[in-house]
Amino acid sequence: MSQPDHITALQLPPLATADLDADNQAYFAKCEEKIGFIPNVLRAYSFDNTKLRNFIAFCDEIMLGDSGLSKLEREMIAVVVSAANRCYYCLIAHGAAVRKLSKDPVLGELMITNYRVADLSQRQRAMLDFAEQMTTASHEIDAADRQRLRDAGLSERDIWDVVAVAGFFNMSNRMASALDMMPNLEYHSLGR
Numbered sequence: 001m002s003q004p005d006h007i008t009a010l011q012l013p014p015l016a017t018a019d020l021d022a023d024n025q026a027y028f029a030k031c032e033e034k035i036g037f038i039p040n041v042l043r044a045y046s047f048d049n050t051k052l053r054n055f056i057a058f059c060d061e062i063m064l065g066d067s068g069l070s071k072l073e074r075e076m077i078a079v080v081v082s083a084a085n086r087c088y089y090c091l092i093a094h095g096a097a098v099r100k101l102s103k104d105p106v107l108g109e110l111m112i113t114n115y116r117v118a119d120l121s122q123r124q125r126a127m128l129d130f131a132e133q134m135t136t137a138s139h140e141i142d143a144a145d146r147q148r149l150r151d152a153g154l155s156e157r158d159i160w161d162v163v164a165v166a167g168f169f170n171m172s173n174r175m176a177s178a179l180d181m182m183p184n185l186e187y188h189s190l191g192r
Helices: 022-035 040-045 049-064 071-085 088-102 105-113 122-140 143-151 156-178 185-189
Strands: none
Touching: 022 040, 022 049, 040 049, 040 088, 049 071, 049 156, 071 088, 071 105, 071 122, 071 156, 088 105, 088 156, 088 185, 122 143, 122 156, 143 156
16 A cells, blocks of 8 residues: 555645746755755645745754754654654654664664654753653643753753754644645655
């Protein structure tokens, strides 16, 4: 059995590449060059140049911007949040990113199924526990939870970034799930 053959369940036609603004065209070209395909999440937003541009800018700032969190740690947060939300698109796409960045296919699978059994540093475990709590019970977060992050070596800025990544993926997961967004098939084989 294979996954459904659509980008989203909505019938919003993407703009033709020629109709994308120059910056969006350049970003699509960069995706093709770096990873060999255009992620379906970008195609899903491509019915509107402004929405696409804003999504790219926000995602790139959260995931690639200056941070005390490594790219791998941010991807790990994305996967833990996505696992708690059962977001198929993000589990597949960001699980692949964990496999690729860590050069460890087992770590990618552990993040998807149960990060608690992975061999993680105290810092990583603390931030992933916090990201999961933020996803499943954010109303219960208190000063002691933030202090556990500090005790694990995270700075105030690092804590902000953990919250920003987890918050972004909670929003993104809900969009992807509600729209029945499908990941590119290429993600299934990346980093294996």
